[in-house]
Amino acid sequence: MSDSLPAGVERRTFDGRERLATEGETVYGEPTDAGWRAWDAGRSKLGAMLELGVETGLAGGETVLYLGAASGTTVSHVADFAGPTYAVEFAPRPARDLVGVAEDRTNLFPLLKDARKPETYAHVVESNVDCIVQDVATRGQATVALRNEQFLAEDGYLLAAVKARSEDVLADPDDVFEAVTEELKEGYEILETARLDRFHDDHLGVVARPK
Ligand SMILES: C[S@@+](CC[C@H](N)C(=O)[O-])C[C@H]1O[C@@H](n2cnc3c(N)ncnc32)[C@H](O)[C@@H]1O
Numbered sequence: 001m002s003d004s005l006p007a008g009v010e011r012r013t014f015d016g017r018e019r020l021a022t023e024g025e026t027v028y029g030e031p032t033d034a035g036w037r038a039w040d041a042g043r044s045k046l047g048a049m050l051e052l053g054v055e056t057g058l059a060g061g062e063t064v065l066y067l068g069a070a071s072g073t074t075v076s077h078v079a080d081f082a083g084p085t086y087a088v089e090f091a092p093r094p095a096r097d098l099v100g101v102a103e104d105r106t107n108l109f110p111l112l113k114d115a116r117k118p119e120t121y122a123h124v125v126e127s128n129v130d131c132i133v134q135d136v137a138t139r140g141q142a143t144v145a146l147r148n149e150q151f152l153a154e155d156g157y158l159l160a161a162v163k164a165r166s167e168d169v170l171a172d173p174d175d176v177f178e179a180v181t182e183e184l185k186e187g188y189e190i191l192e193t194a195r196l197d198r199f200h201d202d203h204l205g206v207v208a209r210p211k
Helices: 045-051 073-081 092-103 141-151 173-184
Strands: 010-014 017-023 036-039 064-067 085-089 108-112 129-134 152-163 188-195 203-210
Touching: 010 036, 017 045, 017 073, 036 073, 045 073, 045 152, 045 203, 064 073, 064 141, 073 085, 073 092, 073 108, 073 129, 085 092, 092 108, 129 141, 141 152, 141 173, 141 188, 152 173, 173 188, 173 203
Parallel strands: 064 085, 064 129, 085 108, 129 152
Antiparallel strands: 010 017, 017 036, 152 203, 188 203
16 A cells, blocks of 8 residues: 555545545535645545555546546545646536536536547547546446556556446445456556445446556
């Protein structure tokens, strides 16, 4: 386990408890302190990966493609420490909130698109992004990562949260994780995996880079 946090992410004390935090406008009623907003690992798989000391390769200032942005809880923190951040979400309702989150962040670009169809946003997202963060909670999570690999720089990172139940509600999560990582290996080298259960039941965090 390491404790390397990207620049722009700090451990700060809120109500006597040390938590991750980024600097920016509040989004979801999170506690703040002098402009820093607590980043709730229980509501964010990427937050959980950082909290658990997963080596994400993030240094701060990266160009990020975020798949499955929902209403912007996690991607708002990402945009606080990253550079240009493209946020893909296909459900109109959360995407409306995401647009509101982007109004306070000039580097956050919401895209109402289906992450299984990268050709529909390839003209908008710059090539050679430093990092893909994926949290789509849908069947075919490995396929989504493989289809979007085209955007990733050769030395870029995929940071994916794999939800076992989205692939198969009945299967043993370990079997699902095995199958998903095997499929990911068609295009990626897996650098690290970590169960996120302390914060998110039956989720696996995956760090990978293009092969
Ligand atoms: C677990 S939620 C994401 C939570 C968010 N990442 C966060 O931490 O704030 C999963 C999201 O992925 C979206 N999603 C699922 N399949 C998708 C697809 N094919 N394209 C785009 N978004 C998708 C869902 O609509 C949902 O909002």
